[in-house]
Amino acid sequence: MPEEAKIRKYLKDFSLDKADRPGYFRKTVEDVSASGENRIRVYVNEFWTSRQRQAASIHEISYRACFKPQLPQFFINLLTEPGQVVYDPFSGRGTTAIEAALNNRNFIANDINPLSKILCLPRLTPPSMRNLETRLAAIPFDDSISPEIDLSMFYHPQTEVELLALRSYLLKKKESGKEDYLDRWIRMVATSRLTGHSKGFFSVYTMPPNQAVSAERQRIINMRRKQSPEYRNVKKLIMRKSRQLVRNLTDEQLNYLKNASENALFYEDNAADTYRIKPNSIDLTVTSPPFMDVVQYSDDNWLRLWFNSIDQEKLDNKITVVSRIEEWSLVMNEVLKELYRITRSDGWVAFEVGEVKSGRIKLENEIIPLALKTGFKCFGVLINSQNFTKTSNIWGIKNNCSGTNSNRIVLLKKFTGHSPVII
Numbered sequence: 001m002p003e004e005a006k007i008r009k010y011l012k013d014f015s016l017d018k019a020d021r022p023g024y025f026r027k028t029v030e031d032v033s034a035s036g037e038n039r040i041r042v043y044v045n046e047f048w049t050s051r052q053r054q055a056a057s058i059h060e061i062s063y064r065a066c067f068k069p070q071l072p073q074f075f076i077n078l079l080t081e082p083g084q085v086v087y088d089p090f091s092g093r094g095t096t097a098i099e100a101a102l103n104n105r106n107f108i109a110n111d112i113n114p115l116s117k118i119l120c121l122p123r124l125t126p127p128s129m130r131n132l133e134t135r136l137a138a139i140p141f142d143d144s145i146s147p148e149i150d151l152s153m154f155y156h157p158q159t160e161v162e163l164l165a166l167r168s169y170l171l172k173k174k175e176s177g178k179e180d181y182l183d184r185w186i187r188m189v190a191t192s193r194l195t196g197h198s199k200g201f202f203s204v205y206t207m208p209p210n211q212a213v214s215a216e217r218q219r220i221i222n223m224r225r226k227q228s229p230e231y232r233n234v235k236k237l238i239m240r241k242s243r244q245l246v247r248n249l250t251d252e253q254l255n256y257l258k259n260a261s262e263n264a265l266f267y268e269d270n271a272a273d274t275y276r277i278k279p280n281s282i283d284l285t286v287t288s289p290p291f292m293d294v295v296q297y298s299d300d301n302w303l304r305l306w307f308n309s310i311d312q313e314k315l316d317n318k319i320t321v322v323s324r325i326e327e328w329s330l331v332m333n334e335v336l337k338e339l340y341r342i343t344r345s346d347g348w349v350a351f352e353v354g355e356v357k358s359g360r361i362k363l364e365n366e367i368i369p370l371a372l373k374t375g376f377k378c379f380g381v382l383i384n385s386q387n388f389t390k391t392s393n394i395w396g397i398k399n400n401c402s403g404t405n406s407n408r409i410v411l412l413k414k415f416t417g418h419s420p421v422i423i
Contacts, residue, residue, distance in 0.1 A: 094120025
């Protein structure tokens with residue numbers, strides 16, 4: 001049986017097999033495009049779980065609009081073999097890259113935001129906790145450093161002193177070319193702990209750690225909650241989070257991460273112009289592009305950018321944010337052309353899209369015609385749907401009511417000699 005037929009049978013059998021089990025969403029299949037060669041199948045089921053704490057602990061770094069590790073894991077295991085190359089042009093916190101490494105695949109990660117590499121690269125080489133504690137103990141906390149900006153609404157004065165000293169230490173190590181894997185790990189963990197809504201973060205109670213509110217907004221939060229920043233020990237919290245990140249890694253996974261680090265490639269290019277990636281070199285792409293202007297990546301990460309001395313204004317000029325679906329489609333058209341160039345013959349692209357404008361716009365209906373025109377064949381649309389056991393309306397949206405409990409993936413394949421569809 002050809003590979004494509006095997007995979008299609010697997011998806012259908014998987015759905016039917018799970019359909020009658022309690023707790024699973026019943027499988028449905030429907031047409032979403034023209035009949036004949038361009039007939040597209042939609043598979044709906046809980047193909048993977050997105051429950052908290054069910055993936056490798058090394059993934060537990062928060063980032064705006066990131067998908068769960070189970071999503072790339074599903075496609076990596078289904079569509080690739082050990083040693084093959086997995087790619088993500090919108091890498092974010094590096095979920096696809098880390099999951100590829102954990103499954104003994106090589107990877108290329110690209111993201112125009114430098115924070116992506118800062119958050120991903122160190123997790124390929126987790127340090128021993130003894131070495132990390134020794135390094136942290138040796139970092140001097142000089143209290144003579146003056147703050148560039150007012151952060152008193154987020155941090156206790158002593159916590160701010162420690163953060164400023166750590167920031168200065170890391171900057172000097174990087175500028176001198178002496179930054180090593182321990183420093184990069186410390187930078188990554190500290191970046192992830194800057195703000196949050198528990199005592200595991202450096203800040204007073206604020207929004208979830210994937211978004212830093214403005215200074216003025218934090219003052220309002222403090223006033224409404226009648227709170228003021230309490231002291232947080234920066235070194236102790238870095239050690240605490242580090243232990244959490246490595247708590248369930250096996251020796252095999254640690255070895256796979258190390259092997260992947262030796263071949264890993266990180267780029268900060270426009271996803272539509274990844275000129276350093278060779279043609280026909282990618283076995284599988286798993287990605288989720290920005291959903292129009294739903295997320296403001298630069299504004300949401302302003303504190304992380306400050307801590308890492310990244311110029312927010314320069315980054316804003318690089319990041320493409322569009323509000324109209326026509327503009328978004330033009331951008332994605334160029335990205336798909338580039339993906340077609342670098343994907344090998346018989347290679348795959350799992351392109352996660354979403355429902356925006358309260359579900360009125362389903363982005364797969366934009367992506368599929370563009371992909372066909374580029375030259376890809378659309379294998380189908382997978383909708384992974386589940387009922388969360390924990391709901392939240394911290395954003396004013398309830399998870400089980402507004403589409404945030406599902407993933408929608410357009411699955412594409414590149415065939416040798418396959419002609420683009422004229423639309």
